[in-house]
Amino acid sequence: MRVLRAEQFGLTREVEYGTPEQNETVRQIVENVRTEGDAALLAYTEKFDGVRLAAAELRVTAEEIQQAYGKVEAPFLEAIREAAANIRAFHEKQLRQSWVDVQPDGTMLGQILRPLKRVGVYVPGGKAAYPSSVLMNVIPAQVAGVPEIVMVTPPATGGKAGIDPYILVAAAEAGVKEMYRVGGAQAVAALAYGTASIAPVDKICGPGNIYVALAKRAVFGAVDIDSIAGPSEIVVLADDTADAAYVAADLLSQAEHDEMASAILVTTSAKLGDAVAAEVERQLATLPKADIARKSIDANGAILLADTMDEAIAAVNRMAPEHLEVMVAEPMALLGRIENAGAIFLGPYSSEPVGDYFAGPNHILPTNGTARFSSPVNVDDFLKKSSLIYYSKDALLKNGEKIMTLARHEGLEAHARAIGIRLEREGEQ
Numbered sequence: 001m002r003v004l005r006a007e008q009f010g011l012t013r014e015v016e017y018g019t020p021e022q023n024e025t026v027r028q029i030v031e032n033v034r035t036e037g038d039a040a041l042l043a044y045t046e047k048f049d050g051v052r053l054a055a056a057e058l059r060v061t062a063e064e065i066q067q068a069y070g071k072v073e074a075p076f077l078e079a080i081r082e083a084a085a086n087i088r089a090f091h092e093k094q095l096r097q098s099w100v101d102v103q104p105d106g107t108m109l110g111q112i113l114r115p116l117k118r119v120g121v122y123v124p125g126g127k128a129a130y131p132s133s134v135l136m137n138v139i140p141a142q143v144a145g146v147p148e149i150v151m152v153t154p155p156a157t158g159g160k161a162g163i164d165p166y167i168l169v170a171a172a173e174a175g176v177k178e179m180y181r182v183g184g185a186q187a188v189a190a191l192a193y194g195t196a197s198i199a200p201v202d203k204i205c206g207p208g209n210i211y212v213a214l215a216k217r218a219v220f221g222a223v224d225i226d227s228i229a230g231p232s233e234i235v236v237l238a239d240d241t242a243d244a245a246y247v248a249a250d251l252l253s254q255a256e257h258d259e260m261a262s263a264i265l266v267t268t269s270a271k272l273g274d275a276v277a278a279e280v281e282r283q284l285a286t287l288p289k290a291d292i293a294r295k296s297i298d299a300n301g302a303i304l305l306a307d308t309m310d311e312a313i314a315a316v317n318r319m320a321p322e323h324l325e326v327m328v329a330e331p332m333a334l335l336g337r338i339e340n341a342g343a344i345f346l347g348p349y350s351s352e353p354v355g356d357y358f359a360g361p362n363h364i365l366p367t368n369g370t371a372r373f374s375s376p377v378n379v380d381d382f383l384k385k386s387s388l389i390y391y392s393k394d395a396l397l398k399n400g401e402k403i404m405t406l407a408r409h410e411g412l413e414a415h416a417r418a419i420g421i422r423l424e425r426e427g428e429q
Contacts, residue, residue: 001265001280002303003303004304006311018214026215029044029184029185029189030215030219032189033190033195034189037194041186042054044185044186045181049154051155053181055197058181064163068165071165076166076169079357080135082358083357084174086358087136091140091378094378094380096379096380106394107392108389109388109389110388112385113384118146119141119150119202119203119382120150120151120152120191121176121204122152122204124212125154125163131169134151134174135174136363136364137226138171142174142175143379145383149175149176150199151178151180152183152187152198154181155182182198183208184211188212188219189215202223203225204219205364226377230367231261231300231367232254233264233321233322234250234253234321236266236324237266237313237316237325238266238328239268242267242269244275245283246348247276247327248279251265251301254323254352255292256293258296259295259296260299261296261300262301263296265303266304266312266315273303280297284297316341317338320366320371322342322367323352323365324341324344325350325351326344326346326347327347342366362376393426396422400423
């Protein structure tokens, strides 16, 4: 791994905007699905996935879901159920209520929170299946009160015929009752604009390849989207008390995601840095996805040496990592100084996979340094807020002239007159 000075390093990740050819392809797919509906959806499914379907076959049947349960192991089912319970319990603590504030003059101001009516969740089916991401997208929406949650996923997962049974089981355990075997940009377009078989949604969530990402960007405005996620990132902040084997294992846990993933150690201990570099090499030798992890480590991995913990924390805050592990003697003592991170894992036993799968916090996190201004997926992402204004006669008579002054300052005379006509009539009474 590269060894650099912490003050010299800045993790700059480019947002993937696709090639002109990819953008044009997505534009055509989205427009064709928008105008031709199921016919385009089925044609693209045959073209890109090699699966010929009739419109009536798009929706996954209850029988298929039941059959999927027979294809998964009991330990997986037990684990996914307990993980779902933990995720639900965590997100239930995020729930907020509508509120109203009544003033002495009779004015009533407030905020009404309502769930989105219908949300679409995209589940990728390319190189691998990620049942855990199904839970992380669906459960916050459920907790928010979204009444209709629909899942789309390619008709073949990982190049094999049929949808991965673990995805179907995870979705069923999360409570999804409406699932469709369609993927790619065409699935995103169907969710956004609707077809005869798939009703349109209010928001689209979930990861995907570059075509899915570009399609989500293309339909934004017609619907809401979660984000355009970048490659996964982990930063480990450590002092000389950290276990080098633990640190190396956690760095590799992100490096195996894909070649663009980033794994960085920030430490005040050169001795630990040397030990972690050696451990990474040792553990890579037996890692099933060693080729991917090796490319990630070589291209985007680094060990950053800092003279002081203040300098190390400053480097972390500049990077604003998706995942941050704090492996120091007293991790709680540093928590208040960490400003930018999607998720913060404290201590040697809070390995990043604990959060990815089981603890309860959401693993869909801001990437590309966007933790400076954005947050993990949460219940609020599936709520919309309406302001409530009830102004009393007394309040209008008291404040009307001030409102008119502000309106006329901005050159909006009709605004001012809308208030003025009320002041004239009500003031006469």
